[in-house]
Amino acid sequence: MHPASWIGWVLAVMVVALATTNPFYLSLLLLAVVLVAVLAPREGAGVVSFRALAVFGVVMFALSLGIAAINGNYGDHILFTLPGPRVPEWLGGLRLGGPVSAEGFAAAAIRGLAILCILFAYGVFNGAVSPHRVLRSTPAALFQASLVVTVGLTLLPSSVEDLRRVREMRALRGAPGGLRELPALVVPAIVGGLERSLRLAEAMEARGYGASPPLPARARLAAAASAPLLIAAAWLWFYEADWRIPALGLFGAALALLALWWRAASRARPVTRFEQERLPAAERAGLAVAAALAVGALGLRLTGAGAMDYNPFAGLPVPGFELLPALIAVASAWPAVLLIARPAPAPAASPEARLAPERAP
Numbered sequence: 001m002h003p004a005s006w007i008g009w010v011l012a013v014m015v016v017a018l019a020t021t022n023p024f025y026l027s028l029l030l031l032a033v034v035l036v037a038v039l040a041p042r043e044g045a046g047v048v049s050f051r052a053l054a055v056f057g058v059v060m061f062a063l064s065l066g067i068a069a070i071n072g073n074y075g076d077h078i079l080f081t082l083p084g085p086r087v088p089e090w091l092g093g094l095r096l097g098g099p100v101s102a103e104g105f106a107a108a109a110i111r112g113l114a115i116l117c118i119l120f121a122y123g124v125f126n127g128a129v130s131p132h133r134v135l136r137s138t139p140a141a142l143f144q145a146s147l148v149v150t151v152g153l154t155l156l157p158s159s160v161e162d163l164r165r166v167r168e169m170r171a172l173r174g175a176p177g178g179l180r181e182l183p184a185l186v187v188p189a190i191v192g193g194l195e196r197s198l199r200l201a202e203a204m205e206a207r208g209y210g211a212s213p214p215l216p217a218r219a220r221l222a223a224a225a226s227a228p229l230l231i232a233a234a235w236l237w238f239y240e241a242d243w244r245i246p247a248l249g250l251f252g253a254a255l256a257l258l259a260l261w262w263r264a265a266s267r268a269r270p271v272t273r274f275e276q277e278r279l280p281a282a283e284r285a286g287l288a289v290a291a292a293l294a295v296g297a298l299g300l301r302l303t304g305a306g307a308m309d310y311n312p313f314a315g316l317p318v319p320g321f322e323l324l325p326a327l328i329a330v331a332s333a334w335p336a337v338l339l340i341a342r343p344a345p346a347p348a349a350s351p352e353a354r355l356a357p358e359r360a361p
Helices: 003-019 023-039 045-071 102-128 131-136 140-153 155-172 179-206 217-239 241-268 281-303 323-331 334-341 351-355
Strands: 078-082 098-101
Touching: 003 023, 003 102, 003 131, 003 281, 003 334, 023 102, 023 323, 023 334, 045 102, 098 102, 155 179, 217 241, 281 323, 281 334
Parallel strands: none
Antiparallel strands: 078 098
């Protein structure tokens, strides 16, 4: 699949995961992401990096439940009570220990499900698309940002590879294992991954990657002014119900300024490509589906329809379930359809067949 298709899918999964707190929809979304992860191609370091992200997501899910238990929480269904010190009220309601309720565990599990969906989607993207393909497919206006992202994407696979290498060397030397030896494994791996990413960045900088003339002053001013306009539009939309029409005006003005910056940045940084990777029609349709899913999830959340919002602290009710949000979560597995329908790769010829002489007709 084209890198743009994977990027659109990851962004749609992030929007859907963050737009709902309903555990039913999040569970369906997680199953859709897992289905795509099973079918997505992964080679080399991509397999190891996806496994590391999956383990990290599970750890974060367990950590979310642990923090909910340590902090204590409020609710009607008390499961158990943890001893802890009494915290002054002027610290903003911070609690250490105390009664732990089922409502608090449910809220922590919902947050953990959203984190799992996003991390699994990013792991699939990191394993299926190489950073070099991402850099080649980036528009000229975002070349500088994509250069930074490309260097950052190489950090996880290189760190995982260094971790495997350090672990093998320590095993050959007879070093003991266990949790006590974890810093001796993790620290060299992270340092090695950072050094490799820095060497890549220095090599690209030395070869002139990203070198371009400065943008005009009006383009820089437009880019700087778009941020406060977006913040003001969001503030008026969410906190001032009577000012939503001016909020839409500010949002439109911010988009116009961003379009002005995009046009100036694209003209200032001409980009040439040796080979243009085309986006097939089926994947363009997939991107349209991803955009529709993101807009639909946001629309349901803003309008309060579809039982997208679930509050477990309201007596731990049964979450609502409607067809449209469930279809949005299930339709997030649209890359699986393209991956199943793709033609199977041609089998590689054996060395004996390649070395055999051709028969005369």
